[in-house]
Amino acid sequence: QVRGTLSESSLVEVKGRALPLCWKGKRPFRSVNDVKNQFKALSLKITHASSTSNLDIPPQNYLIVEEDGKTCLAIRDASSDPVMKELNFILIGAVTMQDLFVIYNNESKQLGWVRAQCDKAQELESVIDSRL
Ligand SMILES: *[C@@H]1O[C@H](CO)[C@@H](O)[C@H](O)[C@H]1NC(C)=O
DSSP: OTGGGGTTOOOEEEOOSSSSOEEEOSSOOSSGGGTGGGSOOEEEEEEETTEEEEEEEOGGGTEEEOTTSOEEEOOOOGGGSHHHHHHTOOOOOHHHHTTEEEEEETTTTEEEEEEOOTTSGGGHHHHHHHHO
């Protein structure tokens, strides 16, 4: 899916050191900000019981930049990891969780999330109140 969004881009697919799918630009990237505009948001469909929600993941929440200036897909295939395959679960990693505020409503057993600037935590109170 990520590859499909890159058809008009000048990025070249390469292998990374730790991650299998990376891209090289004409010049090395210094941060995700240098490259995020060439990628599109992904949408993760989460289904529980009869309800479905989408978790939209912008490029800065699924890409990392390696030391040598390549950018890599920071999403790994759980079926290629023996432990995760055995336990049959998906781990949404730290890069994807950045600036995502997750709310669990204990009474109705509902999970919610909202994009937030987590370095500005004071403003979150009104966000939470509006969602509960
Ligand atoms: C969450 O709900 C359970 C019952 O569904 C209750 O026993 C527990 O005390 C609640 N926890 C909090 C932190 O409110």
